[in-house]
Amino acid sequence: AQSVTQLDSHVSVSEGTPVLLRCNYSSSYSPSLFWYVQHPNKGLQLLLKYTSAATLVKGINGFEAEFKKSETSFHLTKPSAHMSDAAEYFCVVSLYTGNQFYFGTGTSLTVIP
Amino acid sequence: DAGVTQSPTHLIKTRGQQVTLRCSPKSGHDTVSWYQQALGQGPQFIFQYYEEEERQRGNFPDRFSGHQFPNYSSELNVNALLLGDSALYLCASSSPPTGRGSPLHFGNGTRLTVT
Numbered sequence: 588a589q590s591v592t593q594l595d596s597h598v599s600v601s602e603g604t605p606v607l608l609r610c611n612y613s614s615s616y617s618p619s620l621f622w623y624v625q626h627p628n629k630g631l632q633l634l635l636k637y638t639s640a641a642t643l644v645k646g647i648n649g650f651e652a653e654f655k656k657s658e659t660s661f662h663l664t665k666p667s668a669h670m671s672d673a674a675e676y677f678c679v680v681s682l683y684t685g686n687q688f689y690f691g692t693g694t695s696l697t698v699i700p
Numbered sequence: 701d702a703g704v705t706q707s708p709t710h711l712i713k714t715r716g717q718q719v720t721l722r723c724s725p726k727s728g729h730d731t732v733s734w735y736q737q738a739l740g741q742g743p744q745f746i747f748q749y750y751e752e753e754e755r756q757r758g759n760f761p762d763r764f765s766g767h768q769f770p771n772y773s774s775e776l777n778v779n780a781l782l783l784g785d786s787a788l789y790l791c792a793s794s795s796p797p798t799g800r801g802s803p804l805h806f807g808n809g810t811r812l813t814v815t
Contacts, residue, residue: 628811630807633804
């Protein structure tokens with residue numbers, strides 16, 4: 588069985604300060620992991636993915652995530668938040684076969700000017 | 701290069717009615733998955749189509765059915781609509797069938813409201 592837990596339903600940061608969105612996963616197999624962002628009334632956009640290559644993954648818009656097998660975590664970070672980063676973020680896990688993607692419940696990021 | 705396109709963008713139906721949602725995958729993709737996203741929730745997997753067949757199905761009743769056409773586009777049909785079916789329905793396409801590291805590419809969704 589596999590699942591994804593996003594530890595914070597809401598995160599609020601000031602513009603220009605670091606962002607940390609936390610994600611833990613459980614998987615019986617070596618997983619593929621993704622972060623997606625969703626702006627209001629829009630579909631989901633891929634930020635980055637981990638597929639057993641480098642454990643530190645760089646994505647779009649300055650985001651990056653680190654895969655830590657010992658902690659079963661895949662936290663999303665950004666050094667400096669921008670107003671346009673305000674959105675819903677989803678951590679996603681997929682089995683090797685990749686036929687199903689399991690979504691976390693999402694973290695809503697608010698950026699304060 | 702067109703991404704995933706979905707139609708219509710918004711739809712209002714009455715309980716008991718039937719609805720059809722449409723999706724065209726990203727160019728070069730031939731696998732289509734459908735997700736239901738209730739307000740304030742993460743997307744829930746409905747089913748996936750590849751080579752015009754349903755390959756995987758999530759925990760959704762038989763009222764939810766689908767189809768994939770030879771040009772890889774897809775339809776989602778929902779019969780006997782319930783109020784609880786109100787949600788954003790997302791279509792996602794991917795390379796065939798999603799192997800390790802192949803991400804999903806999502807459309808902007810269809811917002812279905814059942815009254």
